[in-house]
Amino acid sequence: MSRRLVKSGFLLALLALAVVIGGTITISPRARFMLGGAMVNAGYGLQDGIHDYEFHHHEGLKPEEVWKEFLAQNHLASLVRKQFPRSTPHPLVAIVVCMDSRVDTIELAGDTRKYYYVVRTAGSVMSDHEEEMLELAVANGVKVVVLTTHSDCAAEKIAKDPEKRKLYPALAAAIDEREKRVQELLARPVIAAKIKSGELLVKRMHIDTPTEELLSTH
Numbered sequence: 001m002s003r004r005l006v007k008s009g010f011l012l013a014l015l016a017l018a019v020v021i022g023g024t025i026t027i028s029p030r031a032r033f034m035l036g037g038a039m040v041n042a043g044y045g046l047q048d049g050i051h052d053y054e055f056h057h058h059e060g061l062k063p064e065e066v067w068k069e070f071l072a073q074n075h076l077a078s079l080v081r082k083q084f085p086r087s088t089p090h091p092l093v094a095i096v097v098c099m100d101s102r103v104d105t106i107e108l109a110g111d112t113r114k115y116y117y118v119v120r121t122a123g124s125v126m127s128d129h130e131e132e133m134l135e136l137a138v139a140n141g142v143k144v145v146v147l148t149t150h151s152d153c154a155a156e157k158i159a160k161d162p163e164k165r166k167l168y169p170a171l172a173a174a175i176d177e178r179e180k181r182v183q184e185l186l187a188r189p190v191i192a193a194k195i196k197s198g199e200l201l202v203k204r205m206h207i208d209t210p211t212e213e214l215l216s217t218h
């Protein structure tokens, strides 16, 4: 039996165990939430340290091989989801986050229940359509919008470096207008009205990239 099948089987067994625990054992919601979080972290622990599996020989990999592996992993994940459908609560929080792969928005929220709209852009900069999408999310019941930046941001580094600005002018210009975009969002009719009435909180936070801790910007 291949290593892939053994690992897939093991992960499926863990998932089945989680479903059984979640569905049949009467424990408090808090205990279920904490146990679920522990099992998610057990999954991260199992997968994170595997550097000799599939993507290990980065240098020699051809794009087609990477794509095939990506697709195979998606097929496995969707197979699991067909067997074990997720619940889909209405989001209460919308988060704007840079596209940096080190920031994992599930970890950021400490929660896998899909209570979050996530907008991921280069340098956490909103454009017109993202502002409108957030306004729509708020109109549909989102109560907290979290606008983030993060440490060691590649887009910010480019904006600060005159030579790199020449190579990536649009990205640098986007970072320059990030604050203006925030002010635009705050001034949008639905957003401004709900902040005024106390139905919406908009928080500005800075993510410590290695730990994903949300830090106040003030």
Ligand SMILES: [Zn+2]
Residues within 6 Å of the ligand: 098, 099, 100, 122, 123, 124, 150, 152, 153, 154, 155, 156
């Ligand atoms: Zn970034």
